[in-house]
Amino acid sequence: MERVSHMDPSQVVIAMVDIVKKFGDFVANDHINLTVHKGEVHAILGENGAGKSTLMNVLYGLYRPTSGHIEVKGKEETIGGPGHAIALGIGMVHQHFMLVQPFTVTENIVLGMEPVKGIMLNIREAREKVVELSNRYHMHVDPDAKIEDISVGMQQRVEILKVLYRGADILILDEPTASLTPQEISELMEIIGHLTADGKSVILITHKLKEIKACADNCTIIRQGKYIGTVKVADVSEDQLASMMVGRDVTFKVSKKEMTPGKVVLDVKNIRARDYRGVEVLKGLNISVREGEIVGLAGVDGNGQMELVEIITGLRKAESGEITINGKSVFNAVPRVCFDSGISSIPADRQKHGLVMDFSVEDNLILQNFEKEPFAKGAFLQRDRIRAQATELIDKFDIRPAGSEARPVMQLSGGNQQKVIIAREITNDKDLLIAVNPTRGLDVGAIEFVHKYLVEQRNKNKAVLLVSFELDEIMSLSDRIEVIFDGSISGSVRGEDANENELGLMMAGGAVHG
């Protein structure tokens, strides 16, 4: 897709000058500068915890800077709060959507600024406005659908429309692609194009280099709270961006040693299952994973891969079929049995399944083993052993901030939360590791790290099943790629033979070959 820039360099809409934000002794933003022009897409790149969100929260009025100042459209402003930011035309779309689930799309968009007729909500006028906005920016939404019934991509469009409805012309998008499918990502890129064509400016917080290359004019890089620089995206390569962000050279190539896959660890035969509505989601699916191989399961979201993983790990029941681990049946077994039989997993939804967010890091690290020696003796938890393990894993897996053993895991950044899960599951060291979108929402440094550990498991002659929506990830890691479409495997290729077009075709249910 050819990208057209709509940036007008003569009009500066945001100038953040020499921003410092301290929390106690901790410097989250250390003299950061940011200049955004009309019609510009400005990416802010940084690792998890680099201070991107703090900077945006300063711009959005949630924090007041310790020093430095902000100019909006040429006028110096002290932004007192989100209400003030919105009045200045600054709107923010958060990574985790803030929508009222049982309300309709229209109701969510107008919430708090409803058109009224007397004391009554004028829902027809609201609906008209929503339709008009969505047509203007080519953002398809169903104004009458309830939030709980629509896709994540549409929910995000609702969030963007909500901000536009409030008259924003500077949009902050915080990790907008973190939960989107590849198709939804390319739709979002188009939407961003329509927005800038209309003179809006977009600040894009991300750590996905590909997206920055695809849609941003300029990119400001922050590392550990410090301002590294602002570059013209067209002038730099992805590798250069990555090393500016991380502060060292980053390799995207995963080096894998030659392995000959051994005996079959996971064998799934003819699995059939229905979802809660009674719709058949798995239609006689077969897949197997052997020792010393990474099998990548590629597919568009909603083709049954999530159900398959839940069935293998014991969280969901299948109607019929066979599942064995090292020859032992775990078909429709409870999670405890699946785990004890040799299955560990990095779940898709880390906050729902992977972590007890209110628990400390150390308590999350013993989620499956809290009743086992040495973490428990009889009925009692052995706090010193639990702490010692946490200290070791925090160090080994570089979970930040250091010394977070007793800190609730919800206080960690998303990337570090994921590291907690990975540390736990790698340490569990089971014969089969299932990783579902293991790098979702992570920055390149962390992605490199996760990939390294997945390959390491394989090199230790373990079986790894990688389920991912990121085709790049599947292609760079897998020894064998299986494509899932509409509840069964639509094709299988050797990792080194794979090419994107062929896989894309199979993911869409096209060709089937061996």
Next chain:
Amino acid sequence: MVKRKGILYSHAFYTLLSILFGFIVGAVLLAAAGINPALAYGKLVSGVFGKYKYIVYAFVYASPLIFTGLSVAFSFRTGIFNIGAEGQYVVGSLAALAVGVLFELPPVLHVILCFAAAMAAGALWGSIVALMKTRKGINEVLSYIMFNWIAFYLSNYVINLTVIHKVGGGEASRDINPSASIIFPEAVRDIFGGNKNANLGFFLAVLVAVIVWVIINKTTLGYKLRAVGFNNHAAQYGGINSDRAVTTAMAISGALAGLGGAVQLMGMGNRISQFSAQEGFGFQGITVALIAGSSPIGCIFSGLFYGAMKYGGTKLSMVDAPQEVVDIIMGTIILFIAVSHVLRRVITAKVEKGGRKA
């Protein structure tokens, strides 16, 4: 991010603030009703602190409330709202009554047996609700409330059985045998200002509070129950049988409330009278747990506070103030405690926004 935790972050500060607001609102209402608040509050204070004996009474009044408070606090920590503590309290006291009236046993053994019966009855009451929840998906709040009423009428039925009912009329049961009483012998009572109801209850309550704290924080059971309470999905993913954990939690919570019923019976009432309305020990336990912020140790103090208020409240009629003022004050405190979470967020957010200026 903020390393230094000031007073503005502490739960205790907001609790005390809420208590202060509760008294202010109480004062306003008293004044509106034409009663001098200074006079009423003066009576409340002197009614509790006037004599050593009175202070002991505050502890006696507090004992059952600490148990029901612990019951509710335990349920909160495991993600359940035990609004059924009232019913579990009633069946607990009923079971203790039956054992206390029907058996003749050596003193210490008799007491232990009464406690065991009360805990079993409370646990059973909670477990039935738990089974309905885990097997049939029936919302526990609904069944808890219904089981409160089942316990209420069950109690009125049981005390009218010939073997239980007081000989020679009266709307009450027989007294429990002296061997089942936990009231201290006279020599010990003299140490407590000669209070004729000075009993073991409070000491037991402290012991149980510590045990509950240990269970929640130090044991694998506590880990399991908290994991399920915070995030059922992650607990299941981690291999915890969440249905079983919920049932265990609800049974333990019920046993605690049942024990509260036994303590009140064996240390204070000696018999159970015909109910005309729910006595409210279980509901007051909700207040105790909320003031304590669901901390078991906190329940000792909030239970004492409520006990003192309740006992002091009985003296209010002497200054022509209605005893219900106490309920209003307690209710207001809960309201402010609920609001204080919001308040705390607002205040601390202001502090953080100001950065170093704070």
